[in-house]
Amino acid sequence: MKVLVVGFIFIVEILSVFQCANILFFAPSPSKSHQVMFQPVFKELSLRGHNVTAIVCSPLKDPNLTNLTEIDMEVLYKIIYEEENEAREAMKKYILQKPNFLTVFLKDIVVKNIFHRFGKYILNMPQMQTFLKEDHKFDVVIVEWLYPTFAALAAKYRNPSHPVLAPDHDLPMPRDLSLKERLMSGLYAVYVRVYYHLVVLPREDALARKHLGQDIPYLGDIEKNISLLLLNRNPVFHRVMPVVPAIIELGYTNTNKSVEKMDPELKDFMDKSKNGVVYFSFGSNIQLLELPEDKLNAIFNTFKNIKYDILLKINKDTLDNKPKNVLTRKWVPQSAILKHKNTKLFITQGGLQSCDETIINQVPVVVIPFSADQTTNADTLAKYGMGKYLGYKDITEEILTEYINEVITKPSYKKNAMMLSKLYTDQPTDGLEKAIWWIEYVLRHKGASHLRYPSSDLPLYQYLMLDVLLLIVLALSVLVLVLIITVKLFICIGRKMFEKKTKKE
Structure with missing residues (x-):
């Protein structure tokens, strides 16, 4: 069985286990703030002796990293900032205005359409086409998670969430939510799940099959095959929320151990x-x-x-x-x-x-x-x-x-x-060390299905205990019905006894 691990905002898929693994690291987002988080991870994995192939927008280009092979996707910066004017204008429209009940939903549709176009562009790039046609074998595949298109390589863990305790990060919400904001978060939580399963997953599944082959599982099924989630969050700064053993909060990550020099x-x-x-x-x-x-x-x-x-x-x-x-x-x-x-x-x-x-x-x-x-x-x-x-x-x-x-x-x-x-x-170990340790933990143990949260496999009606609630409601209904019938019966008997006694008098 394939085992999947999610790290930072990327996903790790375990295909087989070796002490020194062959690792594919795929991070296509043309955003410096994303890339700066990924660079230390694939660099550290290569320094640990793993053979790493990194398809990234910001390659390190360090000749001393002999275990690291980089496929340069830096051209994506030019595409997104110079050629995708329509996308930038659409995003600017929603970024530079205060969100309301309507715009948060419209923005989500616009963003998902942009990611879809972006995914198609990436898969059609010459270097990506060449890579996909080559015969590669990897023990671990790490994929940046922005959108489910590349869940054909790895997939996202279903993290149990609550729209009030942990609102969607795409919602511009303050730390403490008003009644209006709780309502918006609740409606948005329902919307994103419905839109994701009815529109996004089928569309991205078709795109993935076109480039990666028709024999891959449906993206929605791949999502069910995940064992570990590594979150780039710190409970001191982010909302405190209950997590299961399969969710690891990395906390403080020192990505800049050597201070950059100023000109x-x-x-x-x-x-x-x-x-x-x-x-x-x-x-x-x-x-x-x-x-x-x-x-x-x-x-x-x-x-x-x-x-x-x-x-x-x-x-x-x-x-x-x-x-x-x-x-x-x-x-x-x-x-x-x-x-x-x-x-x-x-x-x-x-x-x-x-x-x-x-x-x-x-x-x-x-x-x-x-x-x-x-x-x-x-x-x-x-x-x-x-x-x-x-x-x-x-x-x-x-x-x-x-x-x-x-x-x-x-x-x-x-x-x-x-x-x-x-x-x-103030934490026992640096977040980068923790991320590497857990990635190698999954390698050592052929996954982490033993930490998997059982509710991930439950139907929604069981997770929400609708069957239990229905049984309780039915039992209470029967009890109330029996009580009503019993009371009516006693009333009827009492009335007849009263009438009989009255006639005798």
Whole structure:
């Protein structure tokens, strides 16, 4: 039987077991924040003696990693950022507006259609076609899980979830949900499951069969053959929720054990800053210059009128009318910047990797979330008291200036950042070590079906105990019916006895 393991947001399929395994690592997402999490894993697996073939968008290109073979998919960055204008415009429409009951469902359909087109493009790429036609044998297949198309290589574990305790990460929800938000989460939980099984799975199953062969199982059946789930989450930062033994929370993962170096100009800028540096970055997927003009003006006017230097990450080499205190970069060694003694504040969109690094380095924040888990992340950081939450629609020069000055000058924000960092990183082992250990655990034991949660194999009516409830309802109904009949019978007998007695008198 094939055994499957899910790791981070990727999936591991065990095909057979060897001490030094042949591993396929497939991570096609053209997103730096995703790739930076995968690189340490396939690098570490190769250093442990496993033969790793990595099909990735950000290859390491390290000649010293002799056990690592990389198939370069870097061209996907160009496709998604230069050629997929229609997709970017569609996504921007939903990212740059506050979600409501209608847009969360419309956005989900748009995103799933984009992923479907993206999956078709990947499978038709020459290097992918060549790879699929070659004769490869792997002991483990690790697949980034964005969409079920590639569940033909591995599949996702059914993690039991609750729409209030653990809302879908695509919903921009705060940490504490109002009645309206609980209602939205409940409706969305039903919708995504219905749409997934009626539309997504059949469509992606047909695409997978076209490229990987008609003899593969149905994707929905593959999903039932999973044994372990590795989650890139930390219970200190994320919502605490009950998990079964087959779910491993990795917690703190030190992906940057060696600090990235700054170029001379950037280092000079950081070292010589008199009042300190505000680092501003919206990550790799949200482009600052795509914001509406009024929001851009508010941000740049704030830069001009504060006393701090600004390190700004944007997708342009130069910026017209740039304030004197601003240094722009298309790429920034973020870990090195956040470790620098002169970094006073991080203005971020609240992506998971950015939150991870700012917590580890104890840098206070102003978070401006846009989509997915960013809203919850921003709300969590604000509730821990290490920063301020600023809604995108609420950006003005006055508010942004006030938040920057408050977070930098008020000692409690730095103190709370230090406190959260201690909680966040206090664990028996690094998350990367834990991920590697569990991947090799499944190899050693030919899977982890012994940890499998029994409800994964139960029909929905049994999981919800509908049959038990029905039996109880029937039993109570019969009991009530018997009581009613008995009472009526006693009433009838009593009435007749009363009538008989009355006639005698």
